[in-house]
Amino acid sequence: MEKRKKEPRLETRTGCKARMDVKFVPESGRWHIFYFSDQHNHDLLDTQFSAMLPAHRKMSEADIMQMMNMLKSGISTSQIFGLLASQAGGYEFVGYGPRDMYNEIARQRRQIPGDAARACHDSRGLLRNLFWSDGISQLDYRLFGDVIAFDATYKKNKYSCPLVIFSGVNHHNQTIVFAAALIADETTDTYVWLLRQLMFAMRGKTHVFPEVRHRLCAWHLIRNATSNVGNPSLHLKFKRKWDQLIEEFGIEDKPWVINMYEEKHMWATAYLRGKFFAGFRTTSRCEGLHSVVGRYVGSRYDLTSFVEHFQRCVAHMRFNEFNADYESTRGVPVMQTCIELLERYAAELYTHEIFLFFRPFLSRAGSMRVLNIDNNDDCIKYIVCKHGRPDFTWTVDFRQEEMIFMCTCLRMESFGIPCEHIVKVLVDRDIREIPRSLVLDRWTKKVKSALNDPSGFTRDAVVISRQSALVEFSKQLAAVAAKVPERYEETRDLIMGLYSSYKAADEGDNQPHSGVARSSNPYVHPTTGGSGQPSKKKKRQRCSVCQIEGHKKTTCPWQKDIDNNVIENEAIGSDDGDMCTEATAELDSDS
Numbered sequence: 001m002e003k004r005k006k007e008p009r010l011e012t013r014t015g016c017k018a019r020m021d022v023k024f025v026p027e028s029g030r031w032h033i034f035y036f037s038d039q040h041n042h043d044l045l046d047t048q049f050s051a052m053l054p055a056h057r058k059m060s061e062a063d064i065m066q067m068m069n070m071l072k073s074g075i076s077t078s079q080i081f082g083l084l085a086s087q088a089g090g091y092e093f094v095g096y097g098p099r100d101m102y103n104e105i106a107r108q109r110r111q112i113p114g115d116a117a118r119a120c121h122d123s124r125g126l127l128r129n130l131f132w133s134d135g136i137s138q139l140d141y142r143l144f145g146d147v148i149a150f151d152a153t154y155k156k157n158k159y160s161c162p163l164v165i166f167s168g169v170n171h172h173n174q175t176i177v178f179a180a181a182l183i184a185d186e187t188t189d190t191y192v193w194l195l196r197q198l199m200f201a202m203r204g205k206t207h208v209f210p211e212v213r214h215r216l217c218a219w220h221l222i223r224n225a226t227s228n229v230g231n232p233s234l235h236l237k238f239k240r241k242w243d244q245l246i247e248e249f250g251i252e253d254k255p256w257v258i259n260m261y262e263e264k265h266m267w268a269t270a271y272l273r274g275k276f277f278a279g280f281r282t283t284s285r286c287e288g289l290h291s292v293v294g295r296y297v298g299s300r301y302d303l304t305s306f307v308e309h310f311q312r313c314v315a316h317m318r319f320n321e322f323n324a325d326y327e328s329t330r331g332v333p334v335m336q337t338c339i340e341l342l343e344r345y346a347a348e349l350y351t352h353e354i355f356l357f358f359r360p361f362l363s364r365a366g367s368m369r370v371l372n373i374d375n376n377d378d379c380i381k382y383i384v385c386k387h388g389r390p391d392f393t394w395t396v397d398f399r400q401e402e403m404i405f406m407c408t409c410l411r412m413e414s415f416g417i418p419c420e421h422i423v424k425v426l427v428d429r430d431i432r433e434i435p436r437s438l439v440l441d442r443w444t445k446k447v448k449s450a451l452n453d454p455s456g457f458t459r460d461a462v463v464i465s466r467q468s469a470l471v472e473f474s475k476q477l478a479a480v481a482a483k484v485p486e487r488y489e490e491t492r493d494l495i496m497g498l499y500s501s502y503k504a505a506d507e508g509d510n511q512p513h514s515g516v517a518r519s520s521n522p523y524v525h526p527t528t529g530g531s532g533q534p535s536k537k538k539k540r541q542r543c544s545v546c547q548i549e550g551h552k553k554t555t556c557p558w559q560k561d562i563d564n565n566v567i568e569n570e571a572i573g574s575d576d577g578d579m580c581t582e583a584t585a586e587l588d589s590d591s
Contacts, residue, residue: 133179151286365423416440
């Protein structure tokens, strides 16, 4: 190739005649060497490089399993190779290279169906849309599905399919994932299909959302309004008026939920199944979620890898929730307001994060005063204002019979916790506990206690305890065995032997393998015929020649026959290394 730029591979074939031929003798059930020649026409490779020969570069089953598990955890192949080298005592002792690891990864993936075939496809066999939601997400939807937001992000997978994530807020005000989907396009039909799949997965009976409240995004409203104002000096004036409106209604988070649908493009959307919408700000929530997901997935991932790594992200978010649950049950916050009874009750009722959000309302209630009380037949109206601001008022309606409070600031309706105006009325009426009508279950510590019912969703605590104990024992064993390469290999083979034995027993494969295919590792016990448990017989010495227990190499009865065959074959064979013409049994390829 005249225009070839890449350097050709080195010539490694020299026509060497050195070889060893073996045959299987059915009568004895043994392998016999019937020809051997060590006449090389080249320099022999140094023994320190023998492990780098292609025929010797083999990954053990334990290394393959360890590598695949690390890949699922998001560790790169180069980092895995470095870890394996550290376990082996150096890179030169690994026995293979990164290229062999990449080849093994490809081989493992070829053993399963194709990427799109593993997902789903239409009647023509083409992948269209992919939707998934696990059991924990569906349980979360039962508790926190009163607010749903979804948005599409791009360039998160190999095929550049838009990723749509259905998210919500848990009892710690953390973002949680209800479901996710990879879609082929963003047409109206696709989003209709997507919402139907969501309702089906969450066991909904309707295919539309008749009670949805559609709201425009405050950020988009400000952007569109200021961009259409011709005079730049009016921008600040409009913003001041807007902020004044926000303050008048007691809305400090600058809400919230939206349904921006312009022609064929669906922007971030939130569906509200009731009046409550948790102060949800989809712009920041969705962008924050996309940022977190971006740390786990990338444009190089195929569909299968993408879903696996996306679930890793969801698992990490659930771990954050687990930590928040722990913080909410550990101790009691220090009381800091003058309304100590209500503050202590709120600390016992709400999760830690929600309590910290509610406590400033208790503090601000001290700066409120009641201007007027209007008693009607079924409702008492309290006119509340800030201290020194009698022209800035809110009206709190109190229905004493039902113990229902409603404030014109709509804080309770927007976020689900009482505002400072309602707290002022509670103090005025000497109510020492937050009424049940003002408590939203989704913010309480015990909201997930309903999941610990006999419905089949709880995990077996005994199995979890055993698993934790075994993990701890394994850590102690690994700390000692990893210091010495021989201990590491012995421990690894022992664990893999037990794993293979137990796995075969669970799958019903309790038959021991033949002597030819059986592992030469003396610590790998074959399963018994009945129970599938490892053999409890004491380990016996195994011969390195015939692999039979009870004797060693120097006393092996087959050693003399093998030596005689080698001598006879060398005498019969010609100098050029031709195969001997003695009739031999054919090589059993299966064995």
